[in-house]
Amino acid sequence: MTRQRMLYTRIFWATLGAILATAVWLMTTGGRLPTVSSSHDQALSRTDAIAPAADCVDLSPSSSAATNDPCVPGPVLLPGMQVNRQVGPVMFVLVVDGHEARVNAQVSLGNAALTGLSMTAAAPSADFDLANGEGQRVWGSLGAFFCAPPNTSHLLADFTIENLRDSGKPVTQAYRGDLIRWQSPTTSVLARYRQPLLPDLQVTVELLDPYKADSSNALTAQVSFYYASDLIDRYTLMATATPVSLRQSSVGPVRIEGGLLDFRPATQEQQGQLSLDGTFQSGHNPPNHYVGSVADWSWIRGRADNCRG
Incomplete structure (x- = not known):
């Protein structure tokens, strides 16, 4: 019993000592938790904002004199997200299409x-020049790099901020770096086209850049026929010498009687084209024969060649 009583006594005094030490620490610190200050705002929609590492230098001024410059691009986004990026007096609102x-x-x-401002695979850069009534001006460009997985896609900013001091002499500061990064999809839709064939029939063409690690990743075209919002039929075409035959199909009063689809890829010397030669009918109206292009596009640099880093 004596040994147990001594053990309990030691535990009591050790616990009491820990409580007293905690009370002293709270009195000296005022009970405040440590805080980390941030020199920029990162407001993400539909996702939690994650503070980037303190040594992040993706976007930095050309002069090394400034020390409190924003640290971006922050967390990797998903397609469909919107994000705000503040760089000095300039605010960028960016939306990655889903x-x-x-x-x-x-x-x-x-x-x-x-x-x-819009950046696409066909036109990946956009210029801007903006001034306000307070003697401030910003000009430069944004460039989108649509990469293939596992690389992340990113938006490069290259711009200059100008401030007019009281003396009237402008003071400029140049910035260059990534504003955002986002997860690269396995299949990227490079462009989308719509062509009405009848008042209640339209065809859509999506130019796709699929990613396969063990293939050449050639562009393909997905062709869909719709009665209003109802899908009638869909085809996936590749660059072949043989046109694809249309199947006889119908939804509601709209009927596809037959025809051919021909996919011609774009090169640096010629335009790409998806052409259609088909017969379509709606209700008791006479059949309509359509011959012509439903999508035309210029050569688009592949994702493997349009990715820095």
Whole structure:
């Protein structure tokens, strides 16, 4: 019993000592938890914002004199997400399209804003030049790199911020680096085209860049026929010498009687084209014979060649 009593006594005094030490620490620190300050805002929609590492230098000024510059691009996004990036007085609002290779952007500088910027696989860069009434100006470009997995796609910014001091002499600061990164999809929709064939029949063409680690990853075209929003039939075409025959099919009053689809890939010397030669009918109306192109596109650099790093 004496040994057990001594053991309990030791445990009591050890516990009491820990409580007293904690109380002293709270009194000296004021009970505050340590905080980490951030010099920039990263507001993500539909995802939690994750603070990047303190040594992140993806976007930095050309001069090494500045020390409190923003650290971006932050976490890897998913297609379909929107993100805000603040660089000094400039705010970038960026939306990664969830269905095709496209990034939409808005640039604002104080009370001035520029909307409608868009980067696609066919036109991957966009220029901007914006000034406000407070003597500030920003100009430069955004460039989208639509990469193949496992690489992440990214948006490169190259711009200059100008401020007019009281003396009237402009002070400029140049920036270059990635604003955002996002997960590269296995199959990327490079472009989408729509062509009406009848008042209630339309054909859509999606130009696809599928990724397969053990193949040449040639572009393909997915052709879909719709009655209103109802799918009638769908075809996947590759660059072959033989046209693809249309199957007889129908939905509601719309009927595909037959025809041919021909896929011609684009090169640096010629336009790409998806042509259709087919007969279609709606209700009791006479059959309509369509011959012509339903999609035309210029040569698009492949994802393997359009990815920096």
